[in-house]
Amino acid sequence: MKKSFWKWGCMLAVFAGVLTLSLNGKIVYAEEPRYLGSVVDGSVLTDANEAEDFQQTRLRNSYLYNGFIKITNNGNGVVGIGGSTSCYVTCDVVKLNLYLERSKGDSNFSSYKSFTYTTYNDSTLTRGMNYAVEKGYYYRLRGYHYASKDGKAENLISRTNGIYIG
Numbered sequence: 511m512k513k514s515f516w517k518w519g520c521m522l523a524v525f526a527g528v529l530t531l532s533l534n535g536k537i538v539y540a541e542e543p544r545y546l547g548s549v550v551d552g553s554v555l556t557d558a559n560e561a562e563d564f565q566q567t568r569l570r571n572s573y574l575y576n577g578f579i580k581i582t583n584n585g586n587g588v589v590g591i592g593g594s595t596s597c598y599v600t601c602d603v604v605k606l607n608l609y610l611e612r613s614k615g616d617s618n619f620s621s622y623k624s625f626t627y628t629t630y631n632d633s634t635l636t637r638g639m640n641y642a643v644e645k646g647y648y649y650r651l652r653g654y655h656y657a658s659k660d661g662k663a664e665n666l667i668s669r670t671n672g673i674y675i676g
Contacts, residue, residue: 543555543557543615543648543674543676544615544616545615545616545648546674548615550613550615550617550618550619550648550672551613551618551619552669553619553650553669553670553671553672554671554672555613555615555648555671555672555674556671556672556673556674557673557674558671558673559582559583559673560580560581560582560583560673561580561581561650561651561670561671561672561673562578562579562580562581562670563578563579563580563651563653563668563669563670564576564577564578564668565577565578565655565666565667565668566666567664567666569664572598572664573597573598573599573601573657573658573659573662573664574595574596574597574598574601574655574656574657574664574665574666575596575597575598576595576596576655576666577593577594577595577596577606577653577655577666577667577668578593578594578596578653578668579591579592579593579608579651579652579653579668579669579670580592580593580651580670581610581649581650581651581670581673582673583673583674583675584640587642587643587644587645587675588640588641588642588643589610589640589641589643589649589673589675590638590639590640590641591608591610591625591638591639591640591641591651592608592636592637592638592639593606593608593636593637593638593651593653593655593668594606594634594635594636594637595634595635595655595656595657595666596633596634597632597633597634597657597659598633599633599659600631600632600633600659601631601632601633601657601658601659602630602631602658602659602660603628603629603630603656603657603658604628604629604630604632604633604634604635604656604657605626605627605628605629605635605654605655605656605657606626606627606635606636606637606653606654606655606656607624607625607626607627607653607654607656608624608625608626608627608637608651608652608653609621609623609624609651609652609653609654610622610623610624610625610641610643610649610650610651611649611650611651611652612643612644612647612648612649612650613647613648613650613672614646614647614648615648615672619648619650619672622643622649623641625637625639643675644675645675645676646675646676647674647675648672648673648674648675649672649673649675650669650670650671650672650673651669651670652667652668652669652670653666653667653668653669654666654667655667655668
């Protein structure tokens with residue numbers, strides 16, 4: 511009788527232990543981005559899948575019309591980046607510089623990668639690509655849009671908000 515009681519007591523203790531562990535088990539979720547909504551270096555930190563900026567010249571007799579940039583989260587640590595520089599007329603030189611920048615969220619954005627494109631005797635320059643980046647950062651895109659004709663140079667600066675790549 512004592513062995514039977516001991517056996518059932520041990521089984522009951524094991525069952526109670528397993529039940530306790532299963533009820534108190536810690537559930538682990540993927541790390542969520544911190545600093546959402548914060549403004550760093552003039553950019554709002556978001557968990558959006560894309561961010562873009564459009565700047566337009568408002569001066570009379572300008573050659574440069576507008577500048578556009580866009581960054582997208584394509585998943586698996588890949589961002590899509592692109593932009594364009596557009597002019598009212600054919601210009602001698604048209605440039606588009608794209609600056610991919612990153613931040614942990616608790617400090618300013620820093621340079622990650624840059625791309626420079628130039629065309630001659632044209633009115634529009636558009637480029638886009640996919641680029642693999644490190645996960646766990648906020649990424650933004652800055653653009654420098656430039657046009658010159660007959661020695662007159664004009665430029666625009668564009669900047670997106672930061673998107674989290676996790």
